[in-house]
Amino acid sequence: LRYCQQLQHNGQGATTPPLEASLMNGYDPELWRALQREEFELFYQPRIDLRRGSICGAEALIRWRHPERGLQQPSSFIPACEASGLIVPLGYWIIQEVGKTLPAMKEAGLDGRIGVNLSFRQFQDRYLAPTIERLMQEHLMDTRTLEFELTETALCSDEEHVRSTINQLSNQGVEFSLDDFGTGYSSFSLLQKLPITTLKIDKSFVDGIPGNQDDEEIVRAVINLAHNLNKQVIAEGVETRAQLEFLIRHDCDQVQGYFFSRPVPLDQFLNLLSTNRRQQAL
Ligand code: C2E
Numbered sequence: 001l002r003y004c005q006q007l008q009h010n011g012q013g014a015t016t017p018p019l020e021a022s023l024m025n026g027y028d029p030e031l032w033r034a035l036q037r038e039e040f041e042l043f044y045q046p047r048i049d050l051r052r053g054s055i056c057g058a059e060a061l062i063r064w065r066h067p068e069r070g071l072q073q074p075s076s077f078i079p080a081c082e083a084s085g086l087i088v089p090l091g092y093w094i095i096q097e098v099g100k101t102l103p104a105m106k107e108a109g110l111d112g113r114i115g116v117n118l119s120f121r122q123f124q125d126r127y128l129a130p131t132i133e134r135l136m137q138e139h140l141m142d143t144r145t146l147e148f149e150l151t152e153t154a155l156c157s158d159e160e161h162v163r164s165t166i167n168q169l170s171n172q173g174v175e176f177s178l179d180d181f182g183t184g185y186s187s188f189s190l191l192q193k194l195p196i197t198t199l200k201i202d203k204s205f206v207d208g209i210p211g212n213q214d215d216e217e218i219v220r221a222v223i224n225l226a227h228n229l230n231k232q233v234i235a236e237g238v239e240t241r242a243q244l245e246f247l248i249r250h251d252c253d254q255v256q257g258y259f260f261s262r263p264v265p266l267d268q269f270l271n272l273l274s275t276n277r278r279q280q281a282l
């Protein structure tokens with residue numbers, strides 16, 4: 001966790017409490033140890049551009065490779081990380097990890113952005129924007145390769161601070177998408193006020209297409225809403241050909257889901273990128 005220690009020595013980026021104090025601050029000791037021992041791992045789920053028919057980026061999704069219990073899904077540990085605040089240093093580890101692996105992804109042909117989930121809790125760190133900027137500089141990350149996925153809960157606390165953080169990063173070229181769109185309480189005014197470039201239609205609506213009239217209507221409405229506001233739209237959780245055909249017919253821009261690929265470890269994602277590039281060249 002060199003970057004954590006560096007942050008402490010650097011006054012302007014003093015985002016994390018000293019390591020010892022962190023333990024006392026109520027971080028779950030097992031999860032804190034997991035972070036120190038680098039037991040977390042990022043998987044990548046490709047995003048498919050429906051017009052080009054090719055991979056146009058990916059979402060980074062965290063996993064915990066527990067030494068005894070094996071691979072743990074985020075639902076089993078992210079809530080605890082959010083509750084204790086460990087998501088703040090973990091969130092920086094995630095961005096650093098993406099930064100380290102971006103060169104290999106570009107080498108394999110990545111053409112597009114990597115989506116990183118940002119939890120509402122991470123905005124409670126006053127230094128979120130400057131710390132992200134520092135990590136991007138340290139890892140020579142092109143800001144045009146990052147996209148942060150926000151949920152409506154992160155934005156609901158209509159705080160000036162949340163808005164200025166997003167604006168500051170957006171001015172650097174980082175993009176923002178609205179995750180699980182339609183399941184939260186966001187108002188249309190948020191879409192106007194914030195520099196959101198992409199809406200991600202929640203899987204719960206995609207599950208019902210084609211066939212469920214309400215879900216069909218909602219999916220169509222979100223696609224139209226996005227396009228009328230000059231935004232991109234991604235459908236999440238696409239598992240079947242019938243869903244895909246519905247989305248193509250209604251002009252959805254991108255899809256993500258098991259139909260194309262589950263989230264996979266980095267080496268497999270690099271293979272998918274290389275294969276994708278070969279197919280594009282044909
Ligand atoms: P999310 O950001 O909405 O991520 C999409 C979830 O849907 C992922 O679950 C993904 O594996 C799953 N998914 C994608 N396509 C399909 C499909 O076709 N069928 C089904 N059944 N599922 C599909 P995962 O990886 O378990 O992540 C769950 C949630 O945990 C994420 O929802 C996100 O809110 C959170 N999360 C994951 N990684 C991170 C992270 O790095 N940081 C933060 N703060 N939260 C994360």
Ligand code: MG
Pocket residue numbers: 073074
């Ligand atoms: Mg899962």
Ligand code: MG
Pocket residue numbers: 059117149179
């Ligand atoms: Mg997401």
Ligand code: MG
Pocket residue numbers: 179180200202203236
């Ligand atoms: Mg989602």
